[in-house]
Amino acid sequence: AHVIATVINSLALRTSLNKIGVDAVVLSAIAMPELCESFSQRQATAYMNQGKVVIFAGGTGNPFFTTDSAAALRAAEIGADALFKGTQVDGVYSADPKKDPNAVRFDRISHAEVIKRGLAIMDTAAIALARENNIPIIVYSIHEKGGFGDILRGGGHCTVVTDK
Numbered sequence: 001a002h003v004i005a006t007v008i009n010s011l012a013l014r015t016s017l018n019k020i021g022v023d024a025v026v027l028s029a030i031a032m033p034e035l036c037e038s039f040s041q042r043q044a045t046a047y048m049n050q051g052k053v054v055i056f057a058g059g060t061g062n063p064f065f066t067t068d069s070a071a072a073l074r075a076a077e078i079g080a081d082a083l084f085k086g087t088q089v090d091g092v093y094s095a096d097p098k099k100d101p102n103a104v105r106f107d108r109i110s111h112a113e114v115i116k117r118g119l120a121i122m123d124t125a126a127i128a129l130a131r132e133n134n135i136p137i138i139v140y141s142i143h144e145k146g147g148f149g150d151i152l153r154g155g156g157h158c159t160v161v162t163d164k
Helices: 002-019 041-049 067-078 111-117 124-132 147-152
Strands: 024-028 053-057 083-087 137-141 158-161
Touching: 002 024, 002 053, 002 067, 024 041, 041 053, 041 067, 053 067, 067 083, 067 124, 083 147, 111 124, 137 147
Parallel strands: 024 053, 083 137
Antiparallel strands: 137 158
């Protein structure tokens, strides 16, 4: 059900982007020809080269892989410059800031350190895949209005997970 929810959310996002004049397409790891195209690396790259926003849906299409792993896999496949992880808090903390008042937010931390400390920002496979492909992970809050735009402009509150 979780994977199908990503497809439904992706279709809603595409509709919203289209309404504001942004050409977007949904590619799904699970064949749903009536709703969207199936994912292929070649097609994704072709759409991006045409200036379209490509929304990846349906996880990897395989069991045992989270949507975080799917995001890291797709980022690697298209040669993404970064992977953005929207979450409940404004970055990566030393502990859960909702449970530990002494939790400290990192501005930067390495992929290896995230894994070593067991920080639960994404599953280990996703973090390792991003690390192996030199893809920084930008962790930010989905609750800050305009926050994503601020981060894209070089500001905002976030943590950059990178080995560089």
